[in-house]
Amino acid sequence: AQTVTQSQPEMSVQEAETVTLSCTYDTSENNYYLFWYKQPPSRQMILVIRQEAYKQQNATENRFSVNFQKAAKSFSLKISDSQLGDTAMYFCAFSYSGAGSYQLTFGKGTKLSVIP
């Protein structure tokens, strides 16, 4: 079974600073996808960034980037120039296509607060 671990229940960062959220996962699969989702108080799940395991290059989306270490099974999210609107729960998630199953397995989440 696949597991996703987020070891930081809560974090805070000053506005305009950089913060890194940690995520590790456990799988025996070789071909899979990793995601970071953001859930603000509105509870809408918003895709922040995704990474394909077979790609060595780290994904980036504007102020968001990942550090994907496949051998270490680590997938951290870096948020640069933090903004007040980044305040939210952040969930790391894993998906693979084994046995025709495509659902997401989520970590427990990290609550990020951006301080003015």
Add this chain to the structure above:
Amino acid sequence: SAVISQKPSRDICQRGTSLTIQCQVDSQVTMMFWYRQQPGQSLTLIATANQGSEATYESGFVIDKFPISRPNLTFSTLTVSNMSPEDSSIYLCSVGGQGIGYTFGSGTRLTVV
């Protein structure tokens, strides 16, 4: 990416009653996923719904408690049956794929009293 309209956004229900949650997608999709998010917790998959076949339920979830309808490729419903306070959660539907990411509905906040 697909846009999902989920209804209702919230409801307060009496124990022992049932609530049906609807998700309408603006494009045809093969699989739809239903998740539960208990207060302060992460998302847990309830079931995967494919059009034209029975939904596949995850361990700990049963069809009698969470019947799912998938009449076509753009619509699905999840019913929470015979509700108890322990069913108070946010319920979310989702569509998508690994290559493009998964889109979520806006969620249904259910409170059972």
